[in-house]
Amino acid sequence: MGRTTVENVAEYRERASRLDAAVVWSRTMPAHPAPVTVLPDGCMDLIWTEGALMVAGPDSRAFVAPSARSTEFVGIRFAPGTAPTLLGIPAVELLNQRVDLTALAPPRFTRELIDRIDNAPDRVAAMEAIALRFAAENGPTDPVLTAVVDTLSAGATVAHTAASTGMSPRMLHRRSLFAFGYGPKMLARILRFQRALTAIRTGIPPARIAATTGFADQAHLSREVRYLAGCSINTLKTR
Known part of the structure; x- marks a missing residue:
């Protein structure tokens, strides 16, 4: 990344x-x-x-x-x-x-x-x-944490991620704070934003990006970009 x-x-x-x-x-x-x-x-x-x-x-x-x-x-x-x-x-x-x-x-x-x-x-x-x-x-990082990142990066829900890694939602949240600095829901938002950012920089239209990277619609994508990046989609294209 x-x-x-x-x-x-x-x-x-x-x-x-x-x-x-x-x-x-x-x-x-x-x-x-x-x-x-x-x-x-x-x-x-x-x-x-x-x-x-x-x-x-x-x-x-x-x-x-x-x-x-x-x-x-x-x-x-x-x-x-x-x-x-x-x-x-x-x-x-x-x-x-x-x-x-x-x-x-x-x-x-x-x-x-x-x-x-x-x-x-x-x-x-x-x-x-x-x-x-x-x-x-x-020592090496716990492979369970790598699995959490991989699962959320693939667009899975937090509930599915917890179940697939053998943790309760509460345990997943606690371990996420130690490993990532925030809960799994916030990590999922950031990983989704990074998927979108890659597409934005290649010139893919925002509506298509929203549809293929896990956003509800283009307006949702725009709100997330504004919140996480502090700027518009058009500004990100030039960075």
């Missing part, structure tokens, strides 16, 4: 990570960057920038990051539900937040990670190595 909509950006690159379902990325900003709009996708990121590491929590609506003084960013985007296990941080505690890693982990440990990326000849590879270290130390 593409996480950001970037305006006035000199260069952005991403590739699949050796960590399952993750993406590593880098971004070089111009001298006077515009704000960056991050669209909700259920993911969390670990981000390095000039002597700092931060965790970008899951977003429930579009997040507008203010203009940054830094010009270089490197990150790894974790698939929905995976970061809390790897980082040991419940997603709900980071909902709609960007938090310095020093507030979440021992300062000495965080400083070690920052120095490693600061001094690396390939900062993207260094970030990836750190994520792989987290995975080796903290």
Whole structure:
């Protein structure tokens, strides 16, 4: 999933990570960057920038990051539900937040990670190595959570998702807060929005998008885009 909509950006690159379902990325900003709009996708990121590491929590609506003084960013985007296990941080505690890693982990440990990326000849590879270290130390994500994402991504209801993964609705909601930062109904809305976003960017007419991605009608699609992205469908086409 593409996480950001970037305006006035000199260069952005991403590739699949050796960590399952993750993406590593880098971004070089111009001298006077515009704000960056991050669209909700259920993911969390670990981000390095000039002597700092931060965790970008899951977003429930579009997040507008203010203009940054830094010009270089490197990150790894974790698939929905995976970061809390790897980082040991419940997603709900980071909902709609960007938090310095020093507030979440021992300062000495965080400083070690920052120095490693600061001094690396390939900062993207260094970030990836750190994520792989987290995975080796903290174990794999529960496959049930992956099944939740896959089932909701296919358009299933929350009730069907709970039943198919062997959980009660209450248990599914509780585990979703830890893994995704919000309940399964909100996660389903965001995953549906991401399906629609892919179609919007390929120029498919909104009425057809609504009919094929799980919306009641075009008006429903427009309302969801306005709520989650903070803009119109036409604006998304240009981002």
